[in-house]
Amino acid sequence: MPAFETIRSDLSAVSNTRFTIILGDITKLDVDAIVNAANSSLLGGGGVDGAIHRAAGPELVAECRMLNGCKTGQAKITRGYRLPAKHVIHTVGPVWNGGGRGEQDLLTSCYRNSLSLAMDHGLKTIAFSAISTGIYRFPVEPAAMIATRTAVAESMRGGFSEIIFCCFGDEMAGIYDRLLPGALAKA
Template structure:
């Protein structure tokens, strides 16, 4: 039995991209790519980053060593190795410093650049965690608003079959469930 529960699944009328909110473990998703909320070294850490590295196995760290890190807001891609996902897109979210240091723009860049890499590699299904909302302390509601609005805006091209927001806890899933319809209504 999969380690996740579908909370919502809506089809965008503009792009025919399905947007899905899942409560569960992103490392269990059999999609073209999962996004890793990585640190700048790309060599593993805590939270979702550590879980992805543990599930993918040591080959992921070995490939990440060849990437020479990643800057905040940017994204890099690797194979998925032992994960059900074929690829991992690593992005470094901003640390929350009160909102006056470009955190919103940097977080939006994480989503845009991750989706851009997915398009470049013809990856049609992609799953995101709630980037920067853990130890980087980005407030949950603004982060989820940025995530949903950016993903919906980037899907207008019709290049994706499904974009998944994979939430680890009930509160985050409920937040995405409330915000996603608003983002879809904006296009």
Template sequence: MSALETIRSDLSGTTGTRFTVVLGDITRLSVDAIVNAANSSLLGGGGVDGAIHRAAGPDLVAECRMLKGCKIGQAKITKGYRLPARHVIHTVGPLWNGGANGEDELLAGCYSNSLGLAREHGLRTIAFPAISTGIYRFPATPAAGIATRIAVAESADGAFGEIIFCCFGDEMAGLYDRLLPEALAGA
């Protein structure tokens, strides 16, 4: 991590996985993979998606075109190109429609499928943004709860060295600071 990131929490799970809450820019993290909160086309957009595409450069769009999109809750992987991260795992989060349309399960799928791809490719360090909490309007507290619970559960096999929750603002980082110890205690 560069000096631009601030570590908020740094905890270890029972299998040795390190869980870190960082306040900063996900495009600057030197990890095996960063996760992109993508739209279904995978061709770039606003927010985290746009920032990742701008930082990675045009080769990312070219590779994403070959993937022919991605369904909500699923994940696909590409190279990182100009990013310090070696790979980008693209996942499409659900649009919040009140919670009665399977949004929790779809968001959980984003995290479990992203971690599954990381495991399949032997990637040990992975950084997540707060998927679906921006323009997709998923409420922050349940979204962070899902993220932390799934990450802790998926790391039970010891496949990961570090899972980072990279937050853009203090409020979201504070939620992860509070919910991550609860998820670890419940594991």
């Protein structure tokens, strides 16, 4: 079984960035950076965060200890170590508390700050997990809308050859597949 399956791949006519939705394991992607849905300690946890830390090896947690954590909505970068990805961008998404505590703005900041950090480091290919949609309970459809719209808007600044949305399940991949064309059309 392949490590991932491409669901959609569209080239933005405006930014010349390829946007790809894949179904699979983000730890298997050979890209400049994968984005980790981290907790504020950056020292590993469950879900995607735990999988990335396990695949990268103990060197990742050693480097993360030096970063002194990360605030919600912010992002920090490390090497990828044993991952095929050269770097890991760690971002801390908001915990969903009903939507009245700035969760949408914080999630937008996660994507914006991750892409800005990648751009600052000259990274051309970046893959996102679905930030905050696991144990942080952010509703999947609004989260995917924020992810696609923010990534498309940030791609207008130039510099990226490909932005990937890596989905772990069919339902998530289907939501991204439905929302991405609309985000690209509004660009």
